[in-house]
Amino acid sequence: MTPEERKKKRLEDLKRKKCASFEKILEEVRAVASSKEEEERLLKERIVRDLVEFHARKAAKRLIKRENNEEEKEMPREFKKRISEMEGTDVVLVIQKQYPRKTGLSCLSIPETETRLDFLNGMEKKELQVCDEGIEVLLIEPCLEESKAWLKKQNTESGDLYVFALNGVVIGTTVQLWSFRIKETLCFALVKLN
Template sequence: MHGQGVMLVLEKRLCATDLKRCNGWLSIPRGQIRANFLTSGEIQALDNKEAIAVSLIEPCLQVRHGLQLQKWNNVRNHFSYVLTKEWTAVAHPIARNGLKKGGLVQLWSFRANGDLCFCLVNVEAPPSAEENMATCE
């Protein structure tokens, strides 16, 4: 994709809500973000409740287009970014990505022709059941 400006946005363990088909989103909690990956124009668009179209390189290295980055406001002025739209296809159990509850992933951002893109890396398999309950619930 000839990307530039690669940054590690997030490293997290996947929770059940990230993988539920009925939800259809990957949460990117503000408190876990490691880099300022958005332009001022993108921040303004997200603050105005606009979605940003993004592409994602999946762990299986397939490029998925049609995802959207959105900002969801929670209680007490807390917010999270979320990847929506085509996320369900990325997280689906029959996809070749091997995403599982408790699995450690990294989300990287980069720019391709000026457009915001992401790359999702499956870092490690889920921990044991006891550890999984402590990290995701």
């Protein structure tokens, strides 16, 4: 193999590589570049490609999580009846989460990547952005009784997180949080599954 063929092969290998440290990328680019301008061009191409691929993978993971969350799960009949009696509309499954069998639950964390965001209207999204204490909402508990709860938004390094603070403690393996509206007011139903 001639030096020119080796250089071309290394360039093709560089284009196919997925993820590496910046120093490693820089070293590989310098090995195949014939000039400073080509080095800069190849480095920019590689970094942009890696960045695009990273965000595409991240978006695909979010989509898969949302699709798994959105699989048509049926709300239990007694909850449907209770919401109907309250003249509730726009019922949406926000999240379904599993917890260790004996864990007591006083708040439910809802990563933005695992939920349907269409359960919030524009005004509620803005209010959660500016209001540290969150918004008070009506909750139908697993026992079908009504209580008050708080929905808050927290910004974390891994993304936005909604925290649903409960008044009591729920013990169970899997819970579903459903949103619905009475007129324009945001409400929730917390369903404990078997």
